[in-house]
């Protein structure tokens with residue numbers, strides 16, 4: 001993961017590698033390491049431009065609070081804030097949203113989706129959540145939104161909390177279960193245990209959310225073959241609308257990496273990539289055998305006609321995104337940005353009436369095309385017609401060398417209309433995408 005990718009890297013080889021420190025998951029393009037504070041002014045310019053016809057708008061709200069820091073976590077989270085500090089933060093996010101919603105790019109538009117991520121959005125009390133969402137809706141009404149997504153940690157989801165989450169309009173509840181075994185949960189620093197998982201799931205079902213997703217991680221510390229099989233059995237018993245499975249990565253700012261470093265170890269104490277991919281493959285096969293369909297490199301869905309990933313599909317086809325809160329990511333009219341990642345500077349910027357931007361990047365039309373292409377590859381299929389129509393590009397010609405290489409490796413097949421990834425290609429899709437980056441973006445650190 002950390003070696004410099006060559007124009008035609010060797011994914012089959014890297015798939016066998018031990019898990020070392022670094023990020024493997026590609027969530028945006030160009031890579032974050034190219035975003036800079038020099039480009040902050042681009043965000044102002046983008047927000048002051050006219051709203052583009054037909055571009056969808058999403059709203060992301062970041063809740064950076066958790067009960068406990070998981071050992072594999074690399075997000076900006078706080079575990080020590082009291083109710084007053086949380087209220088100060090929520091007030092700041094409302095001030096930020098108010099300022100953003102008044103800009104020419106946003107004024108008059110309504111979100112196509114709203115997403116509460118973190119951190120742990122369900123860490124908020126029912127009262128905090130209701131007040132926050134009432135204030136948000138008064139600024140930017142959600143009545144046209146097709147999806148309101150919300151991440152929940154099982155141990156925070158009591159009956160009153162779940163009722164409030166349903167009441168504010170959440171359609172997609174995503175449960176960060178990660179694993180069903182208490183020892184694995186404990187050793188990885190998770191705050192919840194399996195008893196809370198089953199209780200939260202049952203209560204969430206009783207609230208009749210349109211979609212319940214379960215997140216799992218393949219290859220947590222002390223994962224075993226038997227425990228992983230048990231995970232698959234348990235998730236099948238619960239039968240959620242969708243299952244999202246990540247392969248464990250060990251980024252540099254995690255507790256696990258800090259322990260590796262102090263012990264002088266280069267290899268993380270988790271399974272190698274080939275094993276993690278096999279575990280996901282087995283999980284997908286088991287889920288397919290009971291009626292699920294695999295909808296991306298990470299997800300299986302019970303009823304694809306009914307269960308959509310509105311936020312994902314909008315973002316992966318170029319939607320604008322208002323990212324609100326500390327460390328949030330956003331996209332405004334071709335400009336990527338991320339907010340300040342520490343609480344104090346974030347609050348200070350909001351109090352000073354400034355945009356709390358840490359870094360930004362204005363994309364070119366070619367970079368936007370590549371971004372959409374690599375993100376859509378994660379779905380397992382890419383339609384040539386979409387890119388011809390939207391970007392005027394013939395993907396087969398533009399990427400002929402890379403596509404031939406991946407076809408030879410058995411990771412894709414291409415017809416006149418589309419590219420399809422094989423199951424093995426899909427399971428290592430993040431390692432295949434560097435080949436499509438512009439030469440100047442192929443760096444050692446893809447974070």
Ligand code: SF4
Pocket residue numbers: 065066067068069070072073074075077118119120153176
């Ligand atoms: S619950 Fe999620 S955001 Fe919070 S510490 Fe754990 S991994 Fe990080």
